[in-house]
Amino acid sequence: MAYKQELWEEAKKKCHLGEEEIRMAKEMGLNLKSLIKNIPSKKEMWKAPVKDRIHEMYEKRMKKSKQKEKWKEQNNQ
Numbered sequence: 001m002a003y004k005q006e007l008w009e010e011a012k013k014k015c016h017l018g019e020e021e022i023r024m025a026k027e028m029g030l031n032l033k034s035l036i037k038n039i040p041s042k043k044e045m046w047k048a049p050v051k052d053r054i055h056e057m058y059e060k061r062m063k064k065s066k067q068k069e070k071w072k073e074q075n076n077q
Contacts, residue, residue: 007032015039015050024058
């Protein structure tokens, strides 16, 4: 689902995201409402900021896709 630019700007402001995090979130197809909903409150000190969670998710997905490509190359030879 494609979101309007205004909604991305709202998420950027509320979640304190930069352009890179927005690009990553769009690339992964993340739901804007869930990003905003998962902003940690002051009582949730254990919860990582949305910015950090996006980076973690992106790194995991990139690692998996590289492993998958490597596996395909090995099996095609």
